[in-house]
Amino acid sequence: MFSLLTRSGLTLRRSHAKRSPVSSISAQFLDIRWFVSDSRRPEQLLEHLTEPQREAVTHATGPLLVVAGPGSGKTRVITHRAAYLACTVTQPQHILAITFTNKAANEMAERMRRLGVAGATCSTFHSFCARLLRMYGDRVGLGPDFSIYDEADQTAAIKQAIERLDLDAEAFTPSKMLNAISKAKNDMIDATQYTEQARDWNEKVIAPVYTAYEQILAEQNAADFDDLLIKAARLLGDHADLRDRLEDRYRYVLVDEYQDTNHAQYLIARGLCLQRENLCVTGDPDQSIYGWRGANIHNILQFEEDFPSAKVVRLEQNYRSTPQILAAADAVIRHNRKRKRKELWTGNAAGRPVRVAGCDDAQSEAAFVAGQIGEHVAAGGAYGQVAVFYRVNALSRNIEAALRDASIPYQVARGVAFFQRKEIRDTLAYLRLVANPLDQVALRRIINVPARGLGEVTVERVISHAAAVGRPVLEVLGQPESIAGVGPRAAGSLREFTRMLTDIAAAVRQGSLQTALEQTVRQTGLAQMWSRDEDDDAIANADELINFAAEYDRQHADGSGSLTDWLQQISLVADQDAIDPELGAVTLMTLHAAKGLEFDVVFIVGVEDGLLPHERARDRKAEVEEERRLFFVGMTRARRNLTISSADWRDRRGMSQRTSRSLFLAELPRDKIALLRIGEDGQPNGDETADEETPASSDEFAEWRQGQLVRHPKYGVGRLLWVQPRGGRTHAGVKFAAHGQKTLVLEFAKLQAVDSDDAD
């Protein structure tokens, strides 16, 4: 965001008075016990609701599952239900609503306030757990100022673990290890259990790393993202007194996007509702898109078994999209075999057909999108009602360039990217160290940034000395002369470094984060380093960070803020949090980030084999189904117009490569879509030239895709490089192990598919 957000040619710098997209997350806990502002009668809340919606809203006690199709008014039901409960059976402060992003949490709080209910807690799982751990973390080995390690910090910790074990297991990259550890954590398998269960060679290598990694996190008073959830789950599981206290506080619990909860989140939701079972979950199995990070779709599928007394309400009427859009999305999702049947329908008026645009290359695709947005606005539409979705972030580049060229304002939903920038991480590392002196990942990051003559050798000496005398590193830093092997020069630098930290800590105690940050940037020499390197981006971004701190200061003028809390907010920022709907700009984001949003006009670009479904998912049926759900989520965001595009050529790794179209395109219903052919200029080439593009003759090979293994009677086994319908025949490039690359016509080549699908 910030500078990323404002890359468009137009001026989008927001004034300070305006709410910064990410600063809005600070309001996430709304514990203020206000009065229910008007004496709204409960019946009023039921007006304008359909029968099933009303059923869900008025179901007061006991478990409730709301299976809500896209655009079925789910958010409305949730907020009305919370409001209804608050003025019939309970008070606002006894309601806990858990959503997927901070942005959604804020929105829910805001909508409830508009319904006259203030004081409910609206939060994400991660924020809720973090706050819980700040209070009760001592029971699971965390001090109140623990650091939250993101992926980069985790990687650093893993590297430390590997070093400590004297392992040079280059067979695994740290990120592979991290994945394995994260997966284990998501299943609530701790390092001890993992070690006991380790069967194959992989697991036996990873087990000691997992153990060492956990040790390092504990030493540094740090928790990774997974820890937030699993430590909170353990807290609830092991401490009945705490559970009782929380259950008394939160008597009605509501979990949104339940299809994307993992095992730890499931345990937390359960743990909060053991006695009253006033748990209401909402979600849609067809929109489960986070299986890859441990989400367990069975949580929602088995809700009725978990809670035999559960009431189930299905919301199937769609109020969002045109019948064409809904029918197209429905036709696609029906191809998923592991699925509960659901009938989607809408009473909305017919609109335009869904458009499927085949483009020459990624540039013409981008130009096409920009041109169409221009036309939309020329016809009276607003930029703010347009979104472009893609499978991978890298695809935003072309689109951004084309929008800039066309002077179209846009925002990219990449809230986290800002905080991952080097200059921001460096600056924050100083503050992290002040908040949590045990945060060695932060220490190692900046002890020699900017360079002050403290090399690897010195740092290791200091750290091992600290370990030897059993004192915290920061304490040892202050008396460098007592460390063997540290010369006078290094000692001077160490003292200077310690003094800077002390000064920053003092500035933080003064209560202004803005001042503390300004001082950090100046005193540490970071600012000087950036100007020396003429790194204008770094300077601008650091300024943005300072503004962000200033905004926090302003919102916590009453003294309710803290450095730890500010850092926590930053750690838990989501990409979606960076979107400002008021900005009046086109929104660019990944399909994952699109969940829960809606726009009048939607473009889904790069719908090509290998991209959607992504090549990493393509070999496993379950993963292809998740990719299909992702496509479904994207399609169903559209209210009025939906355009799906693919390019015949796309740059990958610097080289232009032939693509083949996504198998999902063949699943769109012919009669609901309009096919377009887009030339180099990004203009449609006549309307009905699409026929040669449709794989009319090649239905037989429609399922064949890039990367698939095939067997040729003469050449043996090979892999499909590309598949392209051409004039009633299907051409394909195949790379054979023994005979190199060949171009074949599938109708004649007598290729057999070699099935590489894993049963999952």
Added chain:
DNA sequence: TTAGGAAGGTTTTTT
């Protein structure tokens, strides 16, 4: 110890 260049590996999605 640092800087700078060459080589080499790498790419999904994210709280």
Added chain:
DNA sequence: ACCTTCCTAA
């Protein structure tokens, strides 16, 4: 194309 890491020279 891009980033990280490794290597070498100063």
